[in-house]
Amino acid sequence: MKSLSTADYIVFLVYFVLIVGYGLWIYNRKKKEATTSGDYFLAEGSLTWWAIGASLIASNISAEQFIGMSGSGFKLGLAIATYEWMAALTLIVVAVFFIPVYLKNKIFTMPQFLSQRYNSNVAMIMAVFWLLLYVIVNLTSILYLGALAISSISGINFELCIAFLAIFSIMITLGGMKVIGFTDVIQVFFLILGGLITTYLALNLVADEFGGSGVLDGFSFMTSHASDHFQMIFSKEDANYSALPGLSVLIGGMLIVNLNYWGCNQYITQRALGADIKTARGGLLFASFLKLMMPLIVVIPGIAAYVLYQNGSFQTEMLQAGELNPDRAYPVLLNLLPSGLKGLSFAALTAAIVASLAGKANSIATIFTLDIYKKKINPEASEKKLVSVGKATVVVAMVIAIIIAPFLGIDKKGGFEFIQEYTGFVSPGIFAMFLLGFFWKKATSNAALFATIGGFIFSCVLKFLPGIMDLSFLYPIGWAVPNTAGVYEIPFLDRMAIVFVLCVVGMFFISKKETQKGIQPNGLEIDTTMFKVTPSFMAGSVIVVGITAALYTIFW
Numbered sequence: 001m002k003s004l005s006t007a008d009y010i011v012f013l014v015y016f017v018l019i020v021g022y023g024l025w026i027y028n029r030k031k032k033e034a035t036t037s038g039d040y041f042l043a044e045g046s047l048t049w050w051a052i053g054a055s056l057i058a059s060n061i062s063a064e065q066f067i068g069m070s071g072s073g074f075k076l077g078l079a080i081a082t083y084e085w086m087a088a089l090t091l092i093v094v095a096v097f098f099i100p101v102y103l104k105n106k107i108f109t110m111p112q113f114l115s116q117r118y119n120s121n122v123a124m125i126m127a128v129f130w131l132l133l134y135v136i137v138n139l140t141s142i143l144y145l146g147a148l149a150i151s152s153i154s155g156i157n158f159e160l161c162i163a164f165l166a167i168f169s170i171m172i173t174l175g176g177m178k179v180i181g182f183t184d185v186i187q188v189f190f191l192i193l194g195g196l197i198t199t200y201l202a203l204n205l206v207a208d209e210f211g212g213s214g215v216l217d218g219f220s221f222m223t224s225h226a227s228d229h230f231q232m233i234f235s236k237e238d239a240n241y242s243a244l245p246g247l248s249v250l251i252g253g254m255l256i257v258n259l260n261y262w263g264c265n266q267y268i269t270q271r272a273l274g275a276d277i278k279t280a281r282g283g284l285l286f287a288s289f290l291k292l293m294m295p296l297i298v299v300i301p302g303i304a305a306y307v308l309y310q311n312g313s314f315q316t317e318m319l320q321a322g323e324l325n326p327d328r329a330y331p332v333l334l335n336l337l338p339s340g341l342k343g344l345s346f347a348a349l350t351a352a353i354v355a356s357l358a359g360k361a362n363s364i365a366t367i368f369t370l371d372i373y374k375k376k377i378n379p380e381a382s383e384k385k386l387v388s389v390g391k392a393t394v395v396v397a398m399v400i401a402i403i404i405a406p407f408l409g410i411d412k413k414g415g416f417e418f419i420q421e422y423t424g425f426v427s428p429g430i431f432a433m434f435l436l437g438f439f440w441k442k443a444t445s446n447a448a449l450f451a452t453i454g455g456f457i458f459s460c461v462l463k464f465l466p467g468i469m470d471l472s473f474l475y476p477i478g479w480a481v482p483n484t485a486g487v488y489e490i491p492f493l494d495r496m497a498i499v500f501v502l503c504v505v506g507m508f509f510i511s512k513k514e515t516q517k518g519i520q521p522n523g524l525e526i527d528t529t530m531f532k533v534t535p536s537f538m539a540g541s542v543i544v545v546g547i548t549a550a551l552y553t554i555f556w
Contacts, residue, residue, distance in 0.1 A: 003155045008343030015190055015347035016168075019354075022186060023172055052272055052283025054188040056091075057290045059268065059359030061191060061352045062142050065298045067149050071327035073302025074309075076240050077229030078555055081295035082249040083257075085548050088291040090258035092541045095284035098263040099272055100530035101438050103280065108273050110266045111371040117437040117522055118445035120375075126430075126452065127371040130266060133423065134364050135397050136404065142360065143398075144405035146353035152331045153346060162405070165350075166398045169357035173365075173394045187351040188290070194348020195297030197341055202304035202333050209311055218304070226307050232555045236478040245491035246478055250552075253493030256500050257424070260431040266363045281533065285540045292547055305329035357398075364397045365390040425463075428496045429455020432503035436511075441523035444514045447507035454506055458499040462490055 004012070047055070072080040107113045110130065115123035147162035154161075203218030210221045223230050233249065234241045248254060262268055272280035306329070309318055317332045318324055334345050369390040374381055381389070429451040436443040436451075465471065466480075471488040474480035480488040490498070511521070533541070 004153075004343060004346065005339040007340040008346060011340055011343030012347050012350070015344075015351070018186055019351075020171065047275055047279070047283070049275075049279050049282030050286055051185055052275060052280065053286030053290065054185040055355075055359070056268060056272075056283065056287040057294075058187040058191065058352070058355035060356070061294065061298070062146065062356035064141065064145055065294070066195075066349055066352055067145060067327050067330050069298040070302035070305070070330035071325075072243075073229075073299040074306045074326040074329040075302075076243060077226070077231065077303060077306075078295065078299060079232050079234060079240070079244050079249070081299050082232060082244065082254060084291050084294040084298075085551060086249065086254050087258050087262065088288045088544055089548055090255070090262050091284045091288040091291065092544060093259065094263040094269075095281040095288075095537070096531055096533060096541075098438070099269070099280050099284065100277055101524060101526060102269065102273055103277055104526070104530055105524050109367055109370055110264060110269070111367060113434075113437070114448070115371075117524055118433075118443075118448045119522075122445050122448050122452070123371065124376070125449075127367055129426070129452075130367055131364060131372075133426075134266075134360055134367075135400055137423065139357065139360050139364070139397060139401040140405040142353060142356050143401050146349075146357070149331060149349060150346070150353070152328075153334050153342075153349070162402060165353055165357060166402055168350075169354045169361060170394060170398055172354065172358040173361045174391050187355040190344070190351040191348045191355075192290075192293075192297065194345040194351075198330070198333055198337065198345050198348075199296055199300050199304075201337055201341075202301040205313075205333075205336070206304050206307055209308060209313070219300075222300075222303055222307050226303060226310070229303050229306060230555055232552055236475070236481055241478070241481050242483065242489065242491045245481075245494050248491070248493045248497060253491075253496035253500075256428055256431050256496050257493070260427040260434075264431055264434040266367055278534065281537055285537055285544070288544050289540075292544065292551075301333050302326070302329045305333055361394045361397055365393040368393045424492060424496055425459040426452070426456050428459065428500035429453075429503045432500055432507060436504065436507050438524065439526070440511075442511050442515050442521060443507055444511045444519055444521045446514060447510040450506050450510055451503040455499055455503045458502050459495065462495045462498060465490070 069080055069083070101107075102113070105113075105116065107116065111123040111127035113123075114126050143162060143165060146165050147158055150156065150161045150165070151158040200215060203215040203222075204213075205218070206221050207213050207215070207218035210217075210225070212218065212221060233246055234244055236246065245252070272283055275283065305314065305318075308314060314332050317335075318326075318328050334342060334349075337345055369386050373389050374386060378385070432455065433443075433448045433451040437448065466487050466489045471480040471490065472482075474490070475482075475488060479494055480490050483489050515521070
């Protein structure tokens with residue numbers, strides 16, 4: 001039933017009042033102090049480790065996870081959880097090696113890093129690129145998919161849903177990073193509680209379907225009736241290999257996806273850049289633990305829906321335009337929740353969407369204000385003016401997203417695929433530029449430009465290469481597999497790994513040649529003591545690594 005009851009609306013209203021009320025309380029308390037650009041954009045020295053960790057997860061988990069990853073769970077199974085479990089390990093790497101470099105060198109935006117490490121031209125090119133990517137790809141897809149999901153569950157008009165999400169997220173974003181960070185703690189509470197309730201319902205439905213009772217019976221029936229959906233590593237003979245190509249999900253392209261996203265992404269790293277090293281690392285470690293449990297919320301319901309569908313349930317509900325649409329798995333389950341609980345899960349989905357929109361909008365405002373407006377348009381701008389420009393940027397970005405979202409074909413591609421496809425063409429080059437910029441002082445600005453532009457060109461060539469030549473000779477090593485038309489294509493994650501290696505090699509030779517000519521790159525301040533961690537952080541990291549290793553061992 002695509003509607004909300006009175007009890008559902010009451011639960012949702014409680015959530016809305018809590019978020020807005022708490023946000024206003026923080027904002028009014030903060031207004032008594034002088035608001036600087038650093039405080040507004042980064043909440044300097046204000047966020048605790050638990051607020052940073054919660055904000056990271058709230059900003060990361062959105063409609064593409066709840067809807068798209070549940071849909072992938074329906075189609076691919078537990079293997080899609082590699083995006084979450086590998087992210088848990090990645091967060092530890094970022095905490096140990098990346099965050100200290102940013103904090104030691106007082107870097108607060110990604111373009112600032114590029115300007116300080118390479119030159120202003122590289123920084124400005126990437127600032128403009130990130131703005132376009134964040135607005136046209138990320139903000140629009142989150143807004144559109146979120147409105148689509150909420151509309152399909154509640155029956156509320158799509159246009160009203162998209163307007164509500166935009167206004168709600170603007171209200172939070174205008175309070176600055178401090179408001180976003182602390183309201184995200186409540187958002188994560190609703191996100192996890194509502195998500196776990198949906199998972200509980202899904203497992204109980206499976207148990208009831210096969211004559212059992214309780215979540216343990218439900219999970220047992222799922223593993224026995226859909227054993228093919230409980231493996232993490234696909235062989236090249238598997239039909240799903242092109243999406244998750246074998247060991248590449250551990251040591252190949254998946255590492256690039258995660259390290260680029262969690263370590264070189266303004267949208268994410270901004271949460272930790274206003275804190276001291278101990279607090280920032282604590283927040284990232286907390287986020288790492290939360291990441292381990294995300295598949296329970298966003299993947300297991302999809303697998304449950306698959307088992308029920310295979311047994312004859314949801315035969316019409318899972319159809320869209322007469323065809324099976326895996327992305328309908330989560331909304332179908334939500335519509336089965338009893339009154340009140342459906343409102344809580346609805347609030348969880350809304351919390352995930354709004355938190356992601358607010359975080360993305362704040363990052364857009366930060367990059368435009370600090371890296372474009374302050375540097376190129378009005379270098380003499382006061383702190384008050386910078387904050388005003390940042391707030392105006394939030395509103396403008398959201399209006400642009402509302403206008404262009406319906407025309408991008410996001411619903412046809414699927415949000416998760418839409419974002420991965422368009423960011424994946426450039427992320428290998430960007431990550432190569434950042435990685436060598438961090439840890440190799442000889443990397444030059446021209447080498448960085450090569451990685452940025454060359455990485456995109458390499459990605460395009462490898463994407464369209466199957467239309468030019470037969471790549472079947474790569475099949476034995478798993479670097480090319482046949483698609484539905486029988487054409488051998490390079491899996492997406494393998495393509496990213498190949499492009500990353502090409503960019504690193506190219507940067508190496510260009511930098512070597514330029515340094516031999518006497519060009520002196522701008523190295524960052526780095527010493528080995530930066531990478532030392534506290535015993536408590538080390539203990540937490542060992543636990544995360546141990547749990548991840550156990551999960552992969554059990555479901556290999």
